[in-house]
Amino acid sequence: MGIMWPVKTVILTLICLCFFLAVSCGCPKSPPQPEQPTPSPPLISHSESAEQLAKRFCPIIHLKGEGGLIEHYEPTQIETLVDQSLVRDINDPSFQEKASISSLLRWSKSIYYLDLVGLTPSIEHYDDYLRSYNEIKNRYKPTVYARISEQIEDGYTVLQYWLFYYFNDWRDYHEGDWELVQLNFTGKTAKEIIEAGEEPFSAAYSQHQAGQQMSWGKMKEAGFIEDIHPVVYVAQGSHSNYFTPGNFWAGLDFDDTGLSSWQTYQPEQLNIVLLPEPGATEEGFEWLDFKGYWGEYRNFYISLLDLRFWLCGPFGPSWKEGESNSEKWKQPVKWANNLPEYPKPFWTAFFSMLGDWAKLAVFSLFSPADLHVYDSQGRHIGLDEKGQLETQIPGAMYITPEGTDYKIILIPDADIANEYRVLAKGTEQGKMDIRLQIPDIQRKLRRYLEYLDVPISPKTVARAIIKPEIPGLMRAPSPGEMQGGTKRDTITKLEIDNNGDGIFEMESMPGMFIQQGATPVAPTEPDAAPTPKRSP
Secondary structure, three states: OOOOOOHHHHHHHHHHHHHHHHHHHHOOOOOOOOOOOOOOOOOHHHOHHHHHHHHHOOOEEEEEOOOOOOOOOOOEOOHHHHOOEEEEEOOEEEEEEEOOOOHHHOOOOOOEEEEEOOOOOOHHHHHHHHHHHHHHHHHOOEEEEEEEEEEHHHOEEEEEEEEEEEEEOOOOOEEEEEEEEEEEEEOOOHHHHHHHOOOOOEEEEEEOOEEEEEEHHHHHHHOOEEOOEEEEEEOOOOOOEEOOOOEEEOOOOEEEOOOOOEEEEOHHHOEEEEOOOOOOOOOOOHHHHOOOEOOOOOOOEEEEOOEEEEOOOOEOOOEEOOOEEOHHHHOHHHHHHOOOEOOOOHHHHOOOOOOOHHHOEEEEEEOOEEEEEEOOOOOEEEEOOOOOEEEOOOOOEEEOOOOOOEEEEEEOOOOOOOOEEEEEEEOOOEEEEEEEEEEEOOOOEEEEEEEEEEEEOOOOEEEEEEOOOOOOOOOOOOHHHHHHOEEEOOOOOEEEEOOOOOOEEEEEOOEEHHHHOEEEEEEEOHHHOOOOOOOO
16 A cells, blocks of 8 residues: 655655755856956066065175276266257257157167267367266266066076166267176076075176176185175276276276275165066166167277277167167077186187287387387387387287277287386377286286376387386285286386487386376486387
8 A cells, every 4th residue: 555645745845856956957057257367477677576686686886996097987877868968860960859768769769879968979078078977976876777587498587787877988988888797597586586595606797898707606705795796896987897806908908997995886875776678668668678879979989809899879788789689688698608707808709819818918008109019038019110010029919900099019928027128109299108917927917007198299208117026016915906816016117208319317107197297317328128120
């Protein structure tokens, strides 16, 4: 006999069954919502980690503060140039537009250049630039422009510090100057580098058209890092960056960072500006896309062997001639890897000399005068009485860049043990700079000597006798001298014959002639230095 269920129970059971079926399989569901895209990370140039990284490794900058020539221009804001400049057109001399940070994007072609109003880049107007800079510099801050490039897929991250200077008053006078200190990390993000406390694996410093690189480990061993900050010595006038202080032949002249006294900028004294990538169109950074020249354009350069020194404003950090990206910006690690490794000088990337570069003697003269060098055997390098070049020292070179009064004599495998004699014979009225550097193989140093702003005429003959041993000069080198491998000679005198009678009646100490003065002395017979021989 079947079981009889109460009516209410049956109805309740049916309602529950329908509800269960509806929930489990019957009722339509809401359509699936599209997945929210993962938000793109903010530009690294604006991230907190990037700011921390830029501050953490900011370099300590040393500007020359000693001697007659000191560094007058500090790394500064680009506004020091832009605010005082007009935008001009290379092809249209009549065109001019007041420059501003935002307007540089409007004129972003390589035919345009920034021109400081009322100033002309030449040695005759050097004081005008310095006066102009001193009038405005307190409106701006000492500044470095930091850029972080994360190339994780290529296995590296780069931290660049771009330094801008108002004027370059080295031998290649020009308005505006961009230099670079670069640190290379393994392929981690800025955040990962900060969290892991990671340090760079190498550093690269710009010097003229190239530079030097060095591993971070070797820098630490040599004491080239303070706390966590790389130490940078800036050459007076050219603003090339060096790992050590010293005097370094740089082709067109010597780079001089000073040896004992500097104007030092600690990281906390520097305004660190974090850069976005070009094209980010961020307000205040339009200038990154300016493809023109940062300074007056002059279609002129001085060529020395395979080096070219342009006498015009440089391109900005990310650009080069032809409106393409520079290697420093686009392939920064490749650029760094192609640099000579410290202490090998930057110019070895362009040309090689006979013998060991560390044993190269350099004699240079800036003057309307002829330069002659003799060694202890009486062998001569220079022009003979007929104006023909005489090179009696094997491998020696005599270089005269076209369009200049510059003369250079390079002697390979040189040693201060060979007593050298330098002779300068005036050809016109003017002033003379003599600089020379000779290896001291025994002491593992290079003797450096300079005489600056010496008056000269067609009758002037000046000479210096560089002796291997000089009492008082061979004291123990200072820490700066030991690091740079340079020994500055402040004792050897320059003897001067003003009227060409063969009697050297005046002498001057090394350094600036005007400051040091010149002292009349008892006449010295002329046979202390041989005269150029006539070729047979």
